[in-house]
Amino acid sequence: MNLNLSFQIAQTHLLAKKRQTLVAMLGVTFGIAMFIVMISFMQGVNQFLEDSALDASPHVRIYNEVNTQRPSILDDTFKQQGTLNIVYHQKPKQQLARIKNGLQMVSMIEQMPGVLGVSPEVSSQAFFNNGPIQISGVIAGIDYPRENRLYNLDSRIKTGSFKSLLANPNGIVLGATLARKLNVRLGDKVSVTTPLGGNITLRVVGTFGFGIGTIDNIRCYTSISTVQEILGKDASYITDIHIKMNDPLQAISFGKKLSKQFNTYAEDWSTANQAILAGEKIRNVMTFVVSMTLLVVAGFGIYNIMNMNVINKLKDIAILKATGFGSKDVVAVFLLQAVIIGLAGGLLGLGIGFGISLLLSITPFDTGDMISLKTFPVIFRTEYYAMGLVFGLITTILAGYFPSRKASKIDPVAILRG
Amino acid sequence: MTSTVLQASHINKYFYEPEKFQVLQNINFEVKKGEFLSIIGKSGCGKSTLLYILSTMDTDYEGVLDVNGSRLTGLSQDRLADFRNEHLGFVFQFHFLLPEFTVLQNVMLPAQKLGKYSNKEIEERAYEKLKLVNMEAHARKQSSKLSGGQQQRVAIARALINDPTIIMGDEPTGNLDKANSNLVFDIFRKISHENGQTIITVTHDPDFAKGGDRIIEMSDGKIISGG
Numbered sequence: 086m087n088l089n090l091s092f093q094i095a096q097t098h099l100l101a102k103k104r105q106t107l108v109a110m111l112g113v114t115f116g117i118a119m120f121i122v123m124i125s126f127m128q129g130v131n132q133f134l135e136d137s138a139l140d141a142s143p144h145v146r147i148y149n150e151v152n153t154q155r156p157s158i159l160d161d162t163f164k165q166q167g168t169l170n171i172v173y174h175q176k177p178k179q180q181l182a183r184i185k186n187g188l189q190m191v192s193m194i195e196q197m198p199g200v201l202g203v204s205p206e207v208s209s210q211a212f213f214n215n216g217p218i219q220i221s222g223v224i225a226g227i228d229y230p231r232e233n234r235l236y237n238l239d240s241r242i243k244t245g246s247f248k249s250l251l252a253n254p255n256g257i258v259l260g261a262t263l264a265r266k267l268n269v270r271l272g273d274k275v276s277v278t279t280p281l282g283g284n285i286t287l288r289v290v291g292t293f294g295f296g297i298g299t300i301d302n303i304r305c306y307t308s309i310s311t312v313q314e315i316l317g318k319d320a321s322y323i324t325d326i327h328i329k330m331n332d333p334l335q336a337i338s339f340g341k342k343l344s345k346q347f348n349t350y351a352e353d354w355s356t357a358n359q360a361i362l363a364g365e366k367i368r369n370v371m372t373f374v375v376s377m378t379l380l381v382v383a384g385f386g387i388y389n390i391m392n393m394n395v396i397n398k399l400k401d402i403a404i405l406k407a408t409g410f411g412s413k414d415v416v417a418v419f420l421l422q423a424v425i426i427g428l429a430g431g432l433l434g435l436g437i438g439f440g441i442s443l444l445l446s447i448t449p450f451d452t453g454d455m456i457s458l459k460t461f462p463v464i465f466r467t468e469y470y471a472m473g474l475v476f477g478l479i480t481t482i483l484a485g486y487f488p489s490r491k492a493s494k495i496d497p498v499a500i501l502r503g
Numbered sequence: 504m505t506s507t508v509l510q511a512s513h514i515n516k517y518f519y520e521p522e523k524f525q526v527l528q529n530i531n532f533e534v535k536k537g538e539f540l541s542i543i544g545k546s547g548c549g550k551s552t553l554l555y556i557l558s559t560m561d562t563d564y565e566g567v568l569d570v571n572g573s574r575l576t577g578l579s580q581d582r583l584a585d586f587r588n589e590h591l592g593f594v595f596q597f598h599f600l601l602p603e604f605t606v607l608q609n610v611m612l613p614a615q616k617l618g619k620y621s622n623k624e625i626e627e628r629a630y631e632k633l634k635l636v637n638m639e640a641h642a643r644k645q646s647s648k649l650s651g652g653q654q655q656r657v658a659i660a661r662a663l664i665n666d667p668t669i670i671m672g673d674e675p676t677g678n679l680d681k682a683n684s685n686l687v688f689d690i691f692r693k694i695s696h697e698n699g700q701t702i703i704t705v706t707h708d709p710d711f712a713k714g715g716d717r718i719i720e721m722s723d724g725k726i727i728s729g730g
Binding site: 087090093094097098100101400401403404405406407408409410411412413414497498501502 | 603618
């Protein structure tokens, strides 16, 4: 088989019918361009959502879960008799949110490999009093330098600063939306009440915005000791330990390890953000379904054109066979045409796809202050482009193969005899 | 003593559509090297069918075919294609050039397929063959732009490009006027006598047949004279 020669014939055939070739090519171009745009955009959205979830939440969070699924006293007593005990509406035990030896755990975990940072927190439900109304929220006592390392708090600040928490034990940093609801500014006083009745008046030293509604709306930060004071607890009282890893994907196994080692509840980010991960999966499936549909449509276009091509070229095929071209040569001639169409159309599609993605990535996208986005999230990755080209080629080769095989099976005698 | 280049023994051929019908009945003959052989007969006598069996393109027959000392009966399609490429040249009634290619490319293709020479040598040889049929001036033209007679001469040049042992023609002058027919005949005459290449043609043209070395006449699937 002489590929060079087959290529030369394929090229001549394609160039002789430029318009037909172009139409077939544009089918692939359109399919691949859409594939690139869809995947770049969808993955951009995925990445954005994942980032914003990961940014604002710990990779692993250790806390005491309120658990009603404890064995009842009945079970303890009648265990051995093989009876079935049913206790309706079992109430949770009075249990402390305290993590035992929390501070020691923090310093131990900090030493473990792969850990980026550990931050202890005391958090509690709280009511913010603004005149006659109460707004509920969460007050978190933090160790500012540690928490800042985890969440890059300084970059989220809108007014004031987190650092003032160190200097001012009665300072509080409020979520931007919460501050607006309370109608307070820097320097104003806020009265905070806990569900158990503790009350304290704090001075606003800053406001922050994560760009995530559920955080900016309800969360505020103050120092650990302040929260311990409102709750009436000692200095070793810790309710949460937040951990960030160097690699978020390691968090899942690391969480399990910690949970076993310290016999506490450790929740990793994938459990806490299942909705986001599920959304990601759905978007991925959607992207592939739509792109595949486009490519299959383009494939049928090529199939039709190649089929017509073979029918138009029956005489030529007979001549080639009569002069000594074998069936493999004939398959090569027509398959190469499909491959050339696929490759040229595909490359053009990649270019156009890149152009559209680029335009999309600089298009202003105003979402208000709930979401920290200024333009559409688009990801540029070589893999997507390689994938697009490979898919395009596979489609065209499949679409070109069947007409080519048909061409190779043509009986030259029937055509040459006329 | 000239050698035998083609030997057909006990060739039988049937058509099955619309009903079983024997087209060729026990055909036996041989062709010598350098011979100019014409097969004549009325339409439907099976002469074209016989030619396509000799050409190796039709493999659905009974009997044995030897060309150039090799047994061709029973070979695979791809082996036969290679054999045609090297040892057989074809000239058809309706010219059958590849319309998108230039005259030169048309002539060069079978040689490029054979791959015995470099592209440069093939081009030189193609010019040589085109000169033989007096078409070298049109070498760079698109083949679809030529007249019928010109196309037929190019087709002959293409048939000659690999210096085949046998050149087969299916009514090579069937579609041409007298002047062009004579031209084609002269070329055939020349290559058979000067190059020692064998020529087998099926023809309706009695003048063309008479000018050759031998005439085989067929009727109702049998050779009635000249075998």
